[in-house]
Amino acid sequence: MAQACYRHPNRETGVSCSNCGRPICPECMTPTPVGMRCPECARERTRVTRGVGQASLGSTAPATFALIAINVVAFLIEIAGGSGGLRVGNSSVIFDFGLFGPAVADGEWYRLLTSGFLHGSIVHIGFNMFALFFLGRLLEPAIGTPRFLALYFVSLFAGSFGALLLDPNALTIGASGAVFGIFGATFLIARSRGVDALASSIGIILVLNLAITFGRPEISIGGHLGGLAGGALCALLILAGERGMLGERSQATELLAMAAIGFFVVASSIAIA
Numbered sequence: 001m002a003q004a005c006y007r008h009p010n011r012e013t014g015v016s017c018s019n020c021g022r023p024i025c026p027e028c029m030t031p032t033p034v035g036m037r038c039p040e041c042a043r044e045r046t047r048v049t050r051g052v053g054q055a056s057l058g059s060t061a062p063a064t065f066a067l068i069a070i071n072v073v074a075f076l077i078e079i080a081g082g083s084g085g086l087r088v089g090n091s092s093v094i095f096d097f098g099l100f101g102p103a104v105a106d107g108e109w110y111r112l113l114t115s116g117f118l119h120g121s122i123v124h125i126g127f128n129m130f131a132l133f134f135l136g137r138l139l140e141p142a143i144g145t146p147r148f149l150a151l152y153f154v155s156l157f158a159g160s161f162g163a164l165l166l167d168p169n170a171l172t173i174g175a176s177g178a179v180f181g182i183f184g185a186t187f188l189i190a191r192s193r194g195v196d197a198l199a200s201s202i203g204i205i206l207v208l209n210l211a212i213t214f215g216r217p218e219i220s221i222g223g224h225l226g227g228l229a230g231g232a233l234c235a236l237l238i239l240a241g242e243r244g245m246l247g248e249r250s251q252a253t254e255l256l257a258m259a260a261i262g263f264f265v266v267a268s269s270i271a272i273a
Contacts, residue, residue: 003016003023004023005023005024005025005027005028006022006023006024006038007024007025007028007038007039008025008027008028010244010248010250011025011027011241011242011244011250011251012025012249012250012251012252013025013026013144013251014144014145014146015029015036015141015142015144016036017036017037017038017041018036018037019037019038019041020038020040020041022038024036024038025242026142026143026144026189026193026238026242027193027242029141029142030042031138031141031142036060036141036142060137060140060141061136061137061140061141062140062145063136063140063145063148063149063152064132064133064136064137064140064148065136067132067136067152068129068132068133068136070117071117071119071125071128071129071132071175072125072129074093074117074118074119075118075119075122075125077093078091078093078094078118078119079091081093093118094118094120094171094173095171097110097111097114097115097118098111098114098115098118098171098172098173099111099112099115099160099163099164099171099172099173100169100170100171100172101164101168101169101170101272101273102168102169102273104164104269104270104273105270105273109266109270111160112157112160112161112266112269112270113153113156113157113160115160115172115173115174116156116159116160116173116174116175116177116178117175118173118174119173119174119175120173120174124174125175128174128175128176128179129175131179131182131183132175132178132179132182135179135182135183135186135202136148136182138186138198139151139182139185139186139189142189143189143238144251146251146255147234147238147251147254147255147258150234150254150255150258150259150262151181151182151185151231151234151235151238151258152178152181152182153178153262154181154230154231154233154234154258154261154262154265155177155178155179155180155181155182155185155227155228155230155231155234156175156177156178156181156227156230157230157262157265157266157269158177158181158226158227158229158230158231158233158261158265159176159177159178159180159181159220159222159223159224159226159227159230160172160177160223160226160265160269161226161265161266161268161269161272162177162220162221162222162223162224162225162226162227162229163177163220163222163223163226164222164269164272164273165222165226165272166220166221166222167220167222168272168273170220172220172223174220174223176219176220176223176224176227177220177223177224177226177227177230178227178231179227180206180209180224180225180227180228180231181227181228181230181231181232181234182231183202183205183206183209183228183231184206184228184229184231184232184235185231185232185234185235185238186198186202187199187202187203187206188232188235188236188239189235189238189239190202192239192242206228209224210224213225226265230261230265233261234258234261237254237257237258238254240254241253241254
């Protein structure tokens with residue numbers, strides 16, 4: 001159950017200071033090697049030690065690691081459905097669950113979701129999971145797991161919408177739409193919170209990835225841009241909540257608004273398929 005930030009009682013949060021245990025909203029969080037700290041504890045000089053009681057990575061970003069696990073399991077299933085090897089472009093799983101406009105139009109709406117957990121090769125999943133690992137450990141503790149999951153799936157569905165919008169007859173797979181959404185959200189939230197060094201680094205990586213997107217014909221431009229737009233919209237909702245623009249129960253309002261965006265892009269995807 002979400003608590004209220006001890007410095008901003010009108011802001012709900014699922015994150016607590018790793019030192020004193022007080023609930024803290026994203027504005028009050030300071031990343032440290034041992035988790036998020038409140039402003040007071042962050043000012044203290046703390047000797048960092050590695051011991052049995054130190055929180056594991058999975059405990060600070062559980063959704064990130066769960067999503068990576070699901071993607072890896074899906075890839076292993078693809079291998080089992082293929083003709084052998086780690087390049088699984090001929091796997092029956094891809095043809096049965098990948099994003100394909102005519103199939104979506106025939107009622108196979110689940111492809112809008114399942115396509116985001118499939119990959120065409122070990123390199124494909126490797127790049128996407130490395131990005132998810134890197135970005136998820138930054139963003140999930142900063143905004144909380146419910147927001148992170150909502151942002152991830154809205155970005156995934158927005159990526160499916162973008163892919164269908166630009167090329168409905170292509171067979172599209174990959175978590176790239178969701179990853180691009182996390183890229184965009186991390187950039188916007190870091191900029192808003194004054195973490196300019198991180199924002200600059202993320203911005204450079206994002207521009208390079210966009211250049212690759214437009215430079216390689218086998219990459220889904222619509223999927224990447226759609227995911228980026230979905231993540232950016234979710235980030236703007238989160239920032240609006242942090243600034244008190246969404247009322248007292250801001251996190252609940254944010255999640256409802258993200259759900260509305262997700263419903264809209266799913267309905268739009270079905271309509272254009």
